[in-house]
Amino acid sequence: MTDDMYPSRIGGREQIIPRKDPVIYADPATTHGPLNDGQLSFYRENGYLIFPEFMPQLVAPLRAETESLRHKLAGREELVCEPHDNSLRTIFNPCGFSGAYDRFFRHPQVLPIVHQLLGSEVYRMQSRINNKPAFHGRSFAWHSDFETWHVEDGMPRMRALTAWIMLNENHQHNGPLYVIPGSHHLYISCSGKTAEDNYKSSLREQKLGVPRAETMREILQGRDIHAITGKPGTLVIHECNLLHGSPDNISGDPRQVAMCVYNSVHN
Template structure:
Protein backbone atom coordinates (compact mmCIF):
# COMPACT_ATOMS: atom_id res chain seq x y z
CA UNK A 1 0.00 0.00 0.00
CA UNK A 2 1.32 3.42 -0.96
CA UNK A 3 1.97 5.59 2.13
CA UNK A 4 -0.34 8.54 2.79
CA UNK A 5 1.26 11.88 2.02
CA UNK A 6 1.94 13.92 5.14
CA UNK A 7 0.45 17.38 4.57
CA UNK A 8 0.97 18.37 8.22
CA UNK A 9 4.60 17.42 8.96
CA UNK A 10 5.69 18.07 12.55
CA UNK A 11 8.56 16.99 14.82
CA UNK A 12 10.74 16.30 11.78
CA UNK A 13 13.87 17.76 13.35
CA UNK A 14 13.42 21.04 11.47
CA UNK A 15 12.68 24.48 12.87
CA UNK A 16 9.21 25.21 14.17
CA UNK A 17 6.79 26.64 11.59
CA UNK A 18 3.27 28.03 11.45
CA UNK A 19 1.50 26.51 8.44
CA UNK A 20 -1.87 27.14 6.84
CA UNK A 21 -4.70 24.74 7.57
CA UNK A 22 -5.62 22.68 4.52
CA UNK A 23 -8.93 21.21 5.70
CA UNK A 24 -12.42 22.59 6.32
CA UNK A 25 -13.56 23.25 9.88
CA UNK A 26 -17.19 22.27 9.29
CA UNK A 27 -17.81 19.42 6.87
CA UNK A 28 -21.57 19.01 7.11
CA UNK A 29 -24.38 20.72 5.23
CA UNK A 30 -25.78 23.28 7.64
CA UNK A 31 -28.98 23.66 5.60
CA UNK A 32 -30.29 20.27 6.74
CA UNK A 33 -29.94 20.12 10.51
CA UNK A 34 -30.71 16.82 12.30
CA UNK A 35 -33.23 16.64 15.14
CA UNK A 36 -30.72 17.63 17.82
CA UNK A 37 -28.41 19.60 15.55
CA UNK A 38 -26.72 22.91 16.18
CA UNK A 39 -28.27 26.19 15.10
CA UNK A 40 -26.69 28.14 12.26
CA UNK A 41 -25.28 30.82 14.56
CA UNK A 42 -23.69 28.12 16.73
CA UNK A 43 -22.07 26.50 13.70
CA UNK A 44 -20.73 29.85 12.53
CA UNK A 45 -19.27 30.60 15.97
CA UNK A 46 -17.58 27.20 16.09
CA UNK A 47 -16.21 27.63 12.58
CA UNK A 48 -14.77 31.06 13.38
CA UNK A 49 -13.47 30.40 16.89
CA UNK A 50 -12.75 26.67 17.02
CA UNK A 51 -14.92 26.01 20.07
CA UNK A 52 -18.51 26.29 21.25
CA UNK A 53 -19.83 26.33 24.81
CA UNK A 54 -23.43 25.35 25.65
CA UNK A 55 -24.18 26.26 29.30
CA UNK A 56 -26.44 24.11 31.47
CA UNK A 57 -26.79 21.50 28.71
CA UNK A 58 -27.39 18.35 30.75
CA UNK A 59 -26.74 18.91 34.47
CA UNK A 60 -29.06 16.02 35.32
CA UNK A 61 -26.49 13.44 34.19
CA UNK A 62 -23.63 14.77 36.31
CA UNK A 63 -24.32 13.04 39.67
CA UNK A 64 -24.30 9.56 38.08
CA UNK A 65 -21.13 10.39 36.15
CA UNK A 66 -19.34 11.55 39.31
CA UNK A 67 -20.36 8.32 41.04
CA UNK A 68 -18.97 6.34 38.08
CA UNK A 69 -15.74 8.36 38.14
CA UNK A 70 -15.24 7.62 41.84
CA UNK A 71 -15.97 3.92 41.27
CA UNK A 72 -13.51 3.66 38.37
CA UNK A 73 -10.76 5.29 40.43
CA UNK A 74 -11.02 2.34 42.80
CA UNK A 75 -11.83 -0.46 40.36
CA UNK A 76 -9.04 0.46 37.94
CA UNK A 77 -6.34 1.12 40.53
CA UNK A 78 -2.98 0.09 39.06
CA UNK A 79 -4.37 -0.21 35.52
CA UNK A 80 -2.48 1.42 32.65
CA UNK A 81 -5.57 3.48 31.79
CA UNK A 82 -5.14 5.48 34.99
CA UNK A 83 -2.54 8.26 34.85
CA UNK A 84 -1.38 10.01 38.00
CA UNK A 85 -0.09 13.51 38.66
CA UNK A 86 3.70 13.87 38.17
CA UNK A 87 4.31 15.04 41.74
CA UNK A 88 1.50 14.02 44.09
CA UNK A 89 0.55 10.62 42.67
CA UNK A 90 -3.14 11.56 42.67
CA UNK A 91 -5.35 10.59 39.74
CA UNK A 92 -4.85 12.91 36.75
CA UNK A 93 -6.68 11.05 33.97
CA UNK A 94 -8.93 8.02 33.52
CA UNK A 95 -8.68 6.83 29.92
CA UNK A 96 -11.32 4.87 28.01
CA UNK A 97 -14.07 5.25 30.64
CA UNK A 98 -16.75 4.20 28.13
CA UNK A 99 -15.30 0.68 28.22
CA UNK A 100 -15.78 0.47 32.00
CA UNK A 101 -19.09 2.28 32.47
CA UNK A 102 -22.47 1.80 30.79
CA UNK A 103 -23.42 5.29 31.97
CA UNK A 104 -20.48 6.85 30.12
CA UNK A 105 -20.97 4.63 27.06
CA UNK A 106 -24.62 5.61 26.73
CA UNK A 107 -23.83 9.30 27.10
CA UNK A 108 -21.24 9.07 24.30
CA UNK A 109 -24.00 7.82 21.99
CA UNK A 110 -26.72 10.21 23.17
CA UNK A 111 -28.29 11.72 20.02
CA UNK A 112 -28.37 15.13 21.70
CA UNK A 113 -24.56 15.02 21.39
CA UNK A 114 -24.08 12.65 18.46
CA UNK A 115 -26.37 14.59 16.10
CA UNK A 116 -24.29 17.72 16.61
CA UNK A 117 -21.01 15.87 16.10
CA UNK A 118 -22.11 14.21 12.87
CA UNK A 119 -23.45 17.56 11.70
CA UNK A 120 -20.03 19.22 12.19
CA UNK A 121 -17.98 16.36 10.72
CA UNK A 122 -20.38 15.55 7.88
CA UNK A 123 -20.19 11.77 8.34
CA UNK A 124 -20.66 8.87 10.69
CA UNK A 125 -18.17 8.92 13.57
CA UNK A 126 -16.43 6.57 15.97
CA UNK A 127 -14.95 7.08 19.44
CA UNK A 128 -11.24 7.65 18.84
CA UNK A 129 -10.44 8.43 22.48
CA UNK A 130 -12.19 9.19 25.75
CA UNK A 131 -10.96 10.34 29.13
CA UNK A 132 -11.90 11.91 32.43
CA UNK A 133 -9.49 14.68 33.38
CA UNK A 134 -9.20 15.35 37.10
CA UNK A 135 -7.47 18.31 38.71
CA UNK A 136 -7.29 17.80 42.47
CA UNK A 137 -7.52 20.86 44.71
CA UNK A 138 -4.12 22.53 45.12
CA UNK A 139 -2.31 19.60 43.43
CA UNK A 140 -3.72 19.48 39.87
CA UNK A 141 -0.92 20.39 37.46
CA UNK A 142 -0.98 22.35 34.22
CA UNK A 143 -1.21 21.27 30.58
CA UNK A 144 0.97 23.42 28.26
CA UNK A 145 -0.24 25.02 25.03
CA UNK A 146 -0.75 22.37 22.33
CA UNK A 147 -2.97 21.20 19.50
CA UNK A 148 -4.48 17.75 20.01
CA UNK A 149 -4.37 17.11 16.28
CA UNK A 150 -0.61 17.55 16.20
CA UNK A 151 -0.23 14.67 18.67
CA UNK A 152 -2.90 12.51 17.06
CA UNK A 153 -1.34 13.08 13.64
CA UNK A 154 2.27 12.41 14.64
CA UNK A 155 1.71 9.67 17.21
CA UNK A 156 -1.58 8.04 16.12
CA UNK A 157 -1.66 8.59 12.35
CA UNK A 158 -4.82 10.72 12.14
CA UNK A 159 -4.42 12.00 8.56
CA UNK A 160 -6.69 15.08 8.41
CA UNK A 161 -8.36 17.63 10.69
CA UNK A 162 -11.77 15.99 10.84
CA UNK A 163 -12.32 15.31 14.53
CA UNK A 164 -13.93 17.10 17.45
CA UNK A 165 -13.61 16.76 21.21
CA UNK A 166 -16.83 17.13 23.16
CA UNK A 167 -16.46 17.54 26.90
CA UNK A 168 -18.85 17.87 29.77
CA UNK A 169 -18.05 19.80 32.94
CA UNK A 170 -18.54 17.54 35.97
CA UNK A 171 -17.72 20.29 38.44
CA UNK A 172 -17.69 24.07 38.48
CA UNK A 173 -14.95 25.35 36.14
CA UNK A 174 -13.71 28.68 37.46
CA UNK A 175 -10.79 30.97 36.75
CA UNK A 176 -8.99 29.55 39.80
CA UNK A 177 -9.22 25.75 39.60
CA UNK A 178 -7.19 25.11 36.46
CA UNK A 179 -9.76 25.73 33.70
CA UNK A 180 -9.15 25.22 30.02
CA UNK A 181 -7.80 28.24 28.15
CA UNK A 182 -8.14 28.42 24.36
CA UNK A 183 -6.83 30.71 21.63
CA UNK A 184 -9.90 31.52 19.51
CA UNK A 185 -9.19 31.22 15.79
CA UNK A 186 -5.88 29.38 16.27
CA UNK A 187 -7.39 26.26 14.66
CA UNK A 188 -7.07 27.99 11.29
CA UNK A 189 -3.27 27.62 11.41
CA UNK A 190 -1.09 24.62 12.24
CA UNK A 191 2.03 24.73 14.37
CA UNK A 192 4.58 22.25 13.04
CA UNK A 193 6.62 21.69 16.20
CA UNK A 194 10.34 21.09 16.50
CA UNK A 195 11.99 17.99 17.97
CA UNK A 196 11.60 14.29 17.19
CA UNK A 197 9.17 11.83 18.74
CA UNK A 198 10.89 9.33 21.01
CA UNK A 199 9.80 5.72 21.51
CA UNK A 200 6.79 5.40 23.84
CA UNK A 201 6.66 9.16 24.30
CA UNK A 202 3.18 8.80 25.78
CA UNK A 203 4.60 7.18 28.92
CA UNK A 204 5.95 10.56 30.01
CA UNK A 205 3.85 13.01 27.96
CA UNK A 206 0.61 12.00 29.67
CA UNK A 207 2.08 13.26 32.94
CA UNK A 208 4.08 16.16 31.53
CA UNK A 209 3.96 17.04 27.83
CA UNK A 210 7.17 18.35 26.24
CA UNK A 211 7.05 17.29 22.58
CA UNK A 212 4.31 18.85 20.47
CA UNK A 213 4.39 22.00 22.59
CA UNK A 214 4.91 25.25 20.63
CA UNK A 215 7.88 27.36 21.70
CA UNK A 216 7.24 30.65 23.55
CA UNK A 217 8.27 32.70 20.52
CA UNK A 218 5.76 30.78 18.39
CA UNK A 219 2.97 31.34 20.90
CA UNK A 220 3.90 35.01 21.05
CA UNK A 221 3.36 35.19 17.29
CA UNK A 222 0.05 33.31 17.56
CA UNK A 223 -1.18 35.54 20.37
CA UNK A 224 -0.24 38.73 18.54
CA UNK A 225 -3.54 38.44 16.67
CA UNK A 226 -5.73 36.69 19.22
CA UNK A 227 -6.73 36.80 22.87
CA UNK A 228 -6.78 33.99 25.40
CA UNK A 229 -10.26 32.84 26.41
CA UNK A 230 -11.05 30.92 29.60
CA UNK A 231 -13.87 28.37 29.40
CA UNK A 232 -15.88 28.56 32.60
CA UNK A 233 -19.21 27.08 33.59
CA UNK A 234 -21.20 24.94 35.95
CA UNK A 235 -21.68 21.17 36.02
CA UNK A 236 -23.48 20.01 32.89
CA UNK A 237 -21.95 22.65 30.61
CA UNK A 238 -21.02 21.12 27.23
CA UNK A 239 -18.07 22.25 25.11
CA UNK A 240 -17.23 21.45 21.47
CA UNK A 241 -13.52 21.76 20.86
CA UNK A 242 -12.05 21.60 17.33
CA UNK A 243 -9.17 19.14 17.05
CA UNK A 244 -6.54 21.71 15.98
CA UNK A 245 -7.44 24.46 18.46
CA UNK A 246 -4.50 25.58 20.59
CA UNK A 247 -5.36 25.15 24.26
CA UNK A 248 -3.82 24.59 27.67
CA UNK A 249 -4.60 24.92 31.35
CA UNK A 250 -2.83 26.20 34.47
CA UNK A 251 -2.35 24.54 37.85
CA UNK A 252 -5.33 24.25 40.14
CA UNK A 253 -4.44 26.72 42.89
CA UNK A 254 -7.85 26.59 44.56
CA UNK A 255 -9.55 24.41 47.16
CA UNK A 256 -12.02 23.21 44.53
CA UNK A 257 -11.25 20.14 42.39
CA UNK A 258 -12.07 20.28 38.68
CA UNK A 259 -13.23 17.31 36.60
CA UNK A 260 -14.39 16.98 32.99
CA UNK A 261 -15.50 14.03 30.84
CA UNK A 262 -14.15 14.10 27.27
CA UNK A 263 -15.17 12.26 24.09
CA UNK A 264 -13.01 12.50 20.96
CA UNK A 265 -15.12 11.80 17.87
CA UNK A 266 -13.30 11.12 14.60
CA UNK A 267 -14.91 10.80 11.18
CA UNK A 268 -15.04 7.25 9.83
CA UNK A 269 -13.62 8.81 6.66
CA UNK A 270 -10.54 9.93 8.64
CA UNK A 271 -9.40 6.60 10.08
CA UNK A 272 -5.78 6.56 11.29
CA UNK A 273 -2.94 5.30 9.11
CA UNK A 274 0.62 4.55 10.17
CA UNK A 275 1.74 7.25 12.65
CA UNK A 276 3.55 10.05 10.82
CA UNK A 277 6.19 10.27 13.56
CA UNK A 278 7.62 6.89 12.63
CA UNK A 279 6.86 5.18 15.95
CA UNK A 280 4.48 2.24 16.49
CA UNK A 281 0.82 3.11 17.16
CA UNK A 282 -0.02 4.11 20.72
CA UNK A 283 -2.06 1.78 22.98
CA UNK A 284 -5.77 1.12 22.50
CA UNK A 285 -6.81 3.50 25.27
CA UNK A 286 -5.16 6.43 23.43
CA UNK A 287 -6.23 5.54 19.88
CA UNK A 288 -9.20 3.20 19.81
CA UNK A 289 -8.75 0.47 17.15
CA UNK A 290 -12.52 -0.07 16.98
CA UNK A 291 -13.51 2.30 14.19
CA UNK A 292 -17.08 1.05 13.78
CA UNK A 293 -19.61 3.90 13.50
CA UNK A 294 -21.32 4.73 16.78
CA UNK A 295 -24.99 3.79 16.96
CA UNK A 296 -27.07 6.36 18.83
CA UNK A 297 -29.12 5.22 21.79
CA UNK A 298 -32.87 5.67 21.81
CA UNK A 299 -34.11 8.39 24.12
CA UNK A 300 -37.04 7.39 26.30
Protein backbone atom coordinates in the same frame (compact mmCIF):
# COMPACT_ATOMS: atom_id res chain seq x y z
CA MET B 1 6.50 11.60 4.34
CA THR B 2 6.95 14.01 1.46
CA ASP B 3 3.19 14.22 0.81
CA ASP B 4 2.29 14.97 4.42
CA MET B 5 0.28 18.20 4.49
CA TYR B 6 0.88 18.58 8.23
CA PRO B 7 4.47 17.52 8.99
CA SER B 8 5.66 17.91 12.56
CA ARG B 9 8.46 16.66 14.83
CA ILE B 10 10.69 15.84 11.90
CA GLY B 11 13.73 17.34 13.54
CA GLY B 12 13.57 20.67 11.74
CA ARG B 13 12.64 24.12 12.87
CA GLU B 14 9.22 25.02 14.16
CA GLN B 15 6.87 26.72 11.69
CA ILE B 16 3.27 27.84 11.31
CA ILE B 17 1.34 26.29 8.41
CA PRO B 18 -2.11 27.46 7.21
CA ARG B 19 -4.92 24.96 7.72
CA LYS B 20 -5.82 23.08 4.54
CA ASP B 21 -9.03 21.39 5.74
CA PRO B 22 -12.58 22.66 6.33
CA VAL B 23 -13.72 23.37 9.88
CA ILE B 24 -17.32 22.21 9.29
CA TYR B 25 -17.78 19.31 6.88
CA ALA B 26 -21.56 19.10 6.53
CA ASP B 27 -23.18 20.94 3.64
CA PRO B 28 -25.55 23.46 5.28
CA ALA B 29 -27.81 23.37 2.23
CA THR B 30 -28.51 19.66 2.56
CA THR B 31 -27.69 18.79 6.17
CA HIS B 32 -29.99 19.50 9.08
CA GLY B 33 -29.02 19.31 12.73
CA PRO B 34 -29.45 20.89 16.15
CA LEU B 35 -26.98 23.75 15.57
CA ASN B 36 -28.30 26.99 14.12
CA ASP B 37 -26.50 29.28 11.68
CA GLY B 38 -25.13 31.46 14.48
CA GLN B 39 -23.62 28.49 16.32
CA LEU B 40 -22.12 27.08 13.12
CA SER B 41 -20.60 30.46 12.27
CA PHE B 42 -19.16 30.82 15.79
CA TYR B 43 -17.62 27.34 15.65
CA ARG B 44 -16.17 27.94 12.20
CA GLU B 45 -14.57 31.21 13.30
CA ASN B 46 -13.56 30.38 16.88
CA GLY B 47 -13.20 26.59 17.02
CA TYR B 48 -15.41 25.77 19.99
CA LEU B 49 -18.96 25.86 21.36
CA ILE B 50 -20.28 26.03 24.93
CA PHE B 51 -23.69 24.69 25.97
CA PRO B 52 -24.28 25.96 29.54
CA GLU B 53 -25.72 23.39 31.98
CA PHE B 54 -26.54 21.13 29.02
CA MET B 55 -27.31 17.96 31.01
CA PRO B 56 -27.02 18.73 34.74
CA GLN B 57 -29.10 15.69 35.69
CA LEU B 58 -26.26 13.39 34.62
CA VAL B 59 -23.55 15.03 36.71
CA ALA B 60 -24.19 13.14 39.97
CA PRO B 61 -24.35 9.69 38.30
CA LEU B 62 -21.20 10.36 36.29
CA ARG B 63 -19.31 11.62 39.33
CA ALA B 64 -20.31 8.49 41.24
CA GLU B 65 -19.17 6.40 38.28
CA THR B 66 -15.83 8.22 38.30
CA GLU B 67 -15.25 7.26 41.92
CA SER B 68 -16.13 3.68 41.08
CA LEU B 69 -13.58 3.68 38.25
CA ARG B 70 -10.85 4.88 40.61
CA HIS B 71 -11.23 1.62 42.55
CA LYS B 72 -12.07 -0.60 39.59
CA LEU B 73 -8.93 0.41 37.69
CA ALA B 74 -6.53 0.58 40.65
CA GLY B 75 -3.07 -0.53 39.60
CA ARG B 76 -3.79 -0.31 35.87
CA GLU B 77 -2.08 2.04 33.41
CA GLU B 78 -5.44 3.71 32.66
CA LEU B 79 -5.04 5.60 35.94
CA VAL B 80 -2.49 8.34 35.24
CA CYS B 81 -0.95 10.28 38.12
CA GLU B 82 0.29 13.86 38.34
CA PRO B 83 3.91 14.37 37.20
CA HIS B 84 5.29 15.09 40.68
CA ASP B 85 3.09 13.09 43.04
CA ASN B 86 0.63 10.20 43.04
CA SER B 87 -2.60 12.18 42.95
CA LEU B 88 -4.96 11.29 40.09
CA ARG B 89 -4.52 13.27 36.87
CA THR B 90 -6.41 11.24 34.26
CA ILE B 91 -8.61 8.18 33.93
CA PHE B 92 -8.03 6.93 30.42
CA ASN B 93 -10.74 5.14 28.41
CA PRO B 94 -13.68 5.42 30.85
CA CYS B 95 -16.05 4.47 28.02
CA GLY B 96 -14.30 1.13 27.78
CA PHE B 97 -14.96 0.29 31.42
CA SER B 98 -18.21 2.12 32.22
CA GLY B 99 -21.64 1.67 30.69
CA ALA B 100 -22.70 5.05 32.09
CA TYR B 101 -19.93 6.90 30.27
CA ASP B 102 -20.41 4.86 27.10
CA ARG B 103 -24.13 5.76 27.07
CA PHE B 104 -23.48 9.43 27.75
CA PHE B 105 -21.12 9.84 24.83
CA ARG B 106 -23.64 8.07 22.58
CA HIS B 107 -26.50 10.21 23.87
CA PRO B 108 -29.02 11.41 21.24
CA GLN B 109 -28.54 14.99 22.43
CA VAL B 110 -24.78 14.81 21.86
CA LEU B 111 -24.22 12.72 18.72
CA PRO B 112 -26.35 14.84 16.33
CA ILE B 113 -24.15 17.86 17.12
CA VAL B 114 -21.04 15.83 16.35
CA HIS B 115 -22.52 14.47 13.11
CA GLN B 116 -23.49 17.95 11.96
CA LEU B 117 -20.00 19.36 12.51
CA LEU B 118 -18.06 16.43 11.04
CA GLY B 119 -20.54 15.70 8.25
CA SER B 120 -20.43 11.93 8.60
CA GLU B 121 -20.82 8.99 10.91
CA VAL B 122 -18.14 8.91 13.58
CA TYR B 123 -16.33 6.55 15.88
CA ARG B 124 -15.02 7.09 19.38
CA MET B 125 -11.27 7.48 19.08
CA GLN B 126 -10.58 7.88 22.79
CA SER B 127 -12.13 9.01 26.06
CA ARG B 128 -10.76 10.25 29.34
CA ILE B 129 -11.58 11.95 32.61
CA ASN B 130 -9.23 14.79 33.51
CA ASN B 131 -8.96 15.46 37.21
CA LYS B 132 -7.35 18.46 38.90
CA PRO B 133 -7.41 18.04 42.69
CA ALA B 134 -7.67 21.15 44.84
CA PHE B 135 -4.30 22.92 45.27
CA HIS B 136 -2.39 20.09 43.54
CA GLY B 137 -3.79 19.77 40.00
CA ARG B 138 -1.07 20.66 37.53
CA SER B 139 -1.17 22.48 34.22
CA PHE B 140 -1.49 21.21 30.65
CA ALA B 141 0.82 23.03 28.23
CA TRP B 142 -0.40 24.76 25.08
CA HIS B 143 -0.97 22.21 22.34
CA SER B 144 -3.12 21.13 19.40
CA ASP B 145 -4.69 17.71 19.85
CA PHE B 146 -4.49 17.14 16.11
CA GLU B 147 -0.71 17.59 16.09
CA THR B 148 -0.36 14.73 18.59
CA TRP B 149 -2.95 12.50 16.92
CA HIS B 150 -1.44 13.15 13.48
CA VAL B 151 2.15 12.44 14.53
CA GLU B 152 1.62 9.68 17.09
CA ASP B 153 -1.63 8.00 15.97
CA GLY B 154 -1.63 8.57 12.21
CA MET B 155 -4.81 10.70 11.97
CA PRO B 156 -4.46 12.13 8.44
CA ARG B 157 -6.81 15.14 8.36
CA MET B 158 -8.49 17.66 10.66
CA ARG B 159 -11.88 15.97 10.79
CA ALA B 160 -12.27 15.26 14.51
CA LEU B 161 -13.43 17.03 17.65
CA THR B 162 -13.63 16.63 21.41
CA ALA B 163 -16.88 16.84 23.38
CA TRP B 164 -16.61 17.18 27.16
CA ILE B 165 -18.83 17.75 30.16
CA MET B 166 -18.02 19.62 33.37
CA LEU B 167 -18.52 17.36 36.38
CA ASN B 168 -18.14 20.23 38.81
CA GLU B 169 -17.91 23.99 38.45
CA ASN B 170 -15.04 25.15 36.27
CA HIS B 171 -14.08 28.65 37.40
CA GLN B 172 -11.22 31.09 36.95
CA HIS B 173 -9.15 29.69 39.81
CA ASN B 174 -9.36 25.91 39.60
CA GLY B 175 -7.44 25.44 36.36
CA PRO B 176 -10.09 25.85 33.64
CA LEU B 177 -9.40 25.13 30.01
CA TYR B 178 -7.88 28.06 28.14
CA VAL B 179 -8.37 28.32 24.39
CA ILE B 180 -7.14 30.72 21.72
CA PRO B 181 -10.16 31.42 19.52
CA GLY B 182 -9.31 31.22 15.84
CA SER B 183 -6.02 29.38 16.36
CA HIS B 184 -7.47 26.27 14.70
CA HIS B 185 -6.99 27.98 11.34
CA LEU B 186 -3.22 27.57 11.78
CA TYR B 187 -1.14 24.43 12.28
CA ILE B 188 2.07 24.50 14.27
CA SER B 189 4.69 22.14 12.92
CA CYS B 190 6.69 21.49 16.08
CA SER B 191 10.38 20.75 16.38
CA GLY B 192 11.92 17.62 17.89
CA LYS B 193 11.30 13.93 17.32
CA THR B 194 8.86 11.59 19.04
CA ALA B 195 10.32 8.85 21.20
CA GLU B 196 8.79 5.38 21.23
CA ASP B 197 5.90 5.06 23.72
CA ASN B 198 5.93 8.83 24.23
CA TYR B 199 2.33 8.68 25.45
CA LYS B 200 3.41 6.99 28.68
CA SER B 201 5.15 10.17 29.82
CA SER B 202 3.13 12.75 27.88
CA LEU B 203 -0.09 11.84 29.69
CA ARG B 204 1.61 12.95 32.89
CA GLU B 205 3.45 15.94 31.43
CA GLN B 206 3.45 16.84 27.76
CA LYS B 207 6.73 18.12 26.37
CA LEU B 208 6.70 17.19 22.69
CA GLY B 209 4.15 18.91 20.47
CA VAL B 210 4.28 21.97 22.72
CA PRO B 211 4.90 25.16 20.71
CA ARG B 212 7.86 27.33 21.67
CA ALA B 213 7.37 30.68 23.38
CA GLU B 214 8.28 32.68 20.29
CA THR B 215 5.72 30.72 18.23
CA MET B 216 3.03 31.37 20.83
CA ARG B 217 3.83 35.08 20.79
CA GLU B 218 3.24 35.10 17.05
CA ILE B 219 -0.01 33.15 17.41
CA LEU B 220 -1.25 35.53 20.11
CA GLN B 221 -0.72 38.66 18.04
CA GLY B 222 -4.26 39.92 17.52
CA ARG B 223 -5.77 36.97 19.38
CA ASP B 224 -7.02 36.59 22.94
CA ILE B 225 -6.92 33.78 25.47
CA HIS B 226 -10.38 32.71 26.62
CA ALA B 227 -11.07 30.74 29.81
CA ILE B 228 -13.91 28.24 29.42
CA THR B 229 -15.87 28.30 32.66
CA GLY B 230 -19.28 27.02 33.63
CA LYS B 231 -21.55 25.17 36.00
CA PRO B 232 -21.70 21.37 36.35
CA GLY B 233 -23.36 19.75 33.35
CA THR B 234 -22.04 22.31 30.87
CA LEU B 235 -21.08 20.69 27.56
CA VAL B 236 -18.16 21.99 25.50
CA ILE B 237 -17.08 21.00 22.02
CA HIS B 238 -13.72 22.04 20.64
CA GLU B 239 -12.19 21.48 17.23
CA CYS B 240 -9.25 19.11 16.97
CA ASN B 241 -6.68 21.73 15.95
CA LEU B 242 -7.68 24.45 18.43
CA LEU B 243 -4.75 25.51 20.61
CA HIS B 244 -5.62 24.96 24.25
CA GLY B 245 -4.07 24.35 27.65
CA SER B 246 -4.81 24.95 31.30
CA PRO B 247 -3.07 26.37 34.37
CA ASP B 248 -2.50 24.81 37.78
CA ASN B 249 -5.44 24.51 40.14
CA ILE B 250 -4.57 27.00 42.89
CA SER B 251 -8.00 26.90 44.51
CA GLY B 252 -9.65 24.75 47.14
CA ASP B 253 -12.10 23.40 44.54
CA PRO B 254 -11.32 20.35 42.42
CA ARG B 255 -11.90 20.47 38.67
CA GLN B 256 -13.09 17.38 36.87
CA VAL B 257 -14.21 16.98 33.25
CA ALA B 258 -15.06 13.92 31.14
CA MET B 259 -14.27 14.01 27.45
CA CYS B 260 -14.63 11.96 24.31
CA VAL B 261 -12.83 12.33 20.98
CA TYR B 262 -14.95 11.69 17.89
CA ASN B 263 -13.28 11.04 14.56
CA SER B 264 -15.01 10.83 11.20
CA VAL B 265 -15.26 7.33 9.75
CA HIS B 266 -13.69 8.86 6.63
CA ASN B 267 -10.62 9.94 8.59
